[in-house]
Amino acid sequence: MARIVVVGAGVGGLATAARLAATGHQVTVFERADTVGGKLGRYAHDTPAGSFHFDTGPSLLTLPEVFHDLFEATGAKLDEYLDLVPLDPIVRHVFPADGPALDSCADPVEFATRIGAAFGDRAAADWQRLWRRAARVWNASSRDILRRTVDSPRDLASLAWRVGDLAAIAPGRTLRGLGRRHLSDPRLRMMLDRYATYTGADPRRAPAALVAVPYAELAFGGWYLRGGLGTLADALLTRCLDLGVVVQTDATVTRIDATGGRVHGVRLAGVTAPVPADVVVANVDALTVYRDLLPHPRRLAGLTDRSLAGFVLLLGVSGSTGLAHHNVFFPRDYDAEFDAIFGDPGRGVRARPAADPTVFVTVADDPMVRPAGHEAWFVLVNAPRQGTAAGAVDWRRPGLADAYADRVLDVLARRGMDVRDRLLFREVRTPADLDAATGAPGGSIYGTAGGLLRPANRGPANGLWLVGGSTHPGGGLPMVTLSAQIVADEIGPAW
Incomplete structure (x- = not known):
């Protein structure tokens, strides 16, 4: 039986902890935030009309068999914990020219x-x-x-x-x-x-x-979890606790000890004595691992090409708009959006918020997340990461977030979805907020920009492993969960 420390209680960390505990290891999870879930965040807002509940991260679950496998590997059934609702359409695509929207679905013949x-x-x-x-x-x-x-x-x-x-x-x-x-x-x-x-x-x-x-x-469908996708974090936490995993929130790991080429434990903020461990699994961004927790210049190289981030509005809307669960409103000039988001530092062109962006709107038809006669809108716009470099935007600049929120609502109005006079409230989340809440550097959602080769799960010291969206096999709930399976399989059972 190995003493295993998992750094971070996102989906990847909790899934790894549950798998390892189910095979006999002694597992402790340290999470810097006061709750678990990582980027699978949630927000609640009370109004006289009732309470609104939002997923502030992923809004779609795909490859459900990955999650069935996870729960079965830990001695449970997914359906005992979560209520999966298939979506049709999976996404409604609304294009800039007049004409029909296109609803995607999981039947390839029907979609064609x-x-x-x-x-x-x-x-x-x-x-x-x-x-x-x-x-x-x-x-x-x-x-x-x-x-x-x-x-x-x-x-x-x-x-x-x-x-x-x-x-x-x-x-x-x-x-x-x-x-x-x-x-x-x-x-x-x-x-x-x-x-x-x-x-x-x-x-x-x-x-x-x-x-x-x-x-x-x-091919495998898109799914919603009744009550919101944040219920996945609750289910994983329950599995971990039932299996004997110790989960400590408000516990910030500041260092991974790895002298002599193998890990020995971790150090916590405000705690003098190190926490011993035979194995450390880092469910934090690979950039944070190799820059801060275990500085490693060679592994750090190449991790500065960050993925895009997201600008988010959480809206309480009165009445019904007739939207699908997921809706994408495309711009007339998609390339202009990417030119803005990524910039071109080599030519001295700075990144900036897109003037006419693609707007993603998620509206769950779920009475558990909104009062009767209302809708809870999650609105997402692709955005440059937080920072002051040429490829980033300083979202903390006074007035910028509110001004861009106004812009996004204006764009939606021009595309036929004007709810500006029906808002009970709006909350704004910028890449700077995601950085602060989850430790994702610059608020980049997926770590390094997408490609076939991600930072390896195997760390440079014996006993160090990395899981999560910034590592192999990539971002998104199923890929993060598969990273947990890869690492747990490599570590092996305690017996």
Whole structure:
């Protein structure tokens, strides 16, 4: 039996702790915040009309089998803890030109039919060809990448991909290039581009292999958890406590002790004595690990290319708007948005809030999260990270957050969804707020910008492991949960 310390009680940390405790290890979790969940945050707002409850992080659960596997591995059933609600549509796409919206769904034949009805038979045929290619990429990725350690480019190169897999993955091609090659309709190209933002990347630079992301969402479905996705954190905490895991909140780890090439424990703020450990699992951003907790210049190199961040509005809206659960309102010029968000430091062009951004609106039809006759809106806009460098924006600048919130509401109004005179309240969350709340450097949602190779799960000292969205296999709830499975399997059982 190993003494294991998990740093951070996000989904990755809690999932790892539960798996390790279920196999006989002695596990303690230290979390700097006063609650668990990490980026799976929540916010409640009381009004005379009643209480509103918001997920402030992920709003969609995909690959449900990953979570079924997690709970079964810890001796439980997912359905005993969580109420999964399938979504149709998964996402409603609203495009800038007049015309029909496009509702995605988990039935590929039905989705192709919807594309044909909205954009014509050629668009539907284009999508079906791309879908077949995406299936090959997904199958190769899920078989060779998502459930095993990938520590270096050499590991990727040595994977036993068949020639057909390599052709589908198209090394060196971008997601934007793949869309232009396969999709004739500009609206479908725009929809495909959006999936690069799932990894925090610019579609003009993101690898074509990210076509696996829409495949995973549309092949296995999108799901909502009744009561909000934050209930996943509650369920994982319950599993951990039932398995004997010690979870301490308001406990900040300041250092990982790793003299002599192996970990010995961690140090906590305000505590003189170190906490001994045979194994340390870090569920914090890899940049924070190698910059602050265990300084390592070689591992730190390359982690400064940060993913995009998010600007969020939490709105209490009176009445019903008829929106789907997830809605995307696209701009007329998608490239202008990416030019603004990422800037071009090499040419002296600073990042800035996009003037006409894509707006994501999540509205859960769930009486547990809003009073009768009202809606709780989670509004997300892609945004530059917090900072003062050329590729960032100082969101703490007085007046900026409120001014941009006004701008986002104006954009929604121009796109036919004006709720400015129906607001009971609005709360603003900037990348600076995410940085402060979760320790995500600059408020970057996915750590480093998306690509096939993420920081390795295996740390540079024996007994050190990394889990979470900034590490392999990537961001998003299922990938974070798979990182926990990878690490727990590598550590092995206590017996």
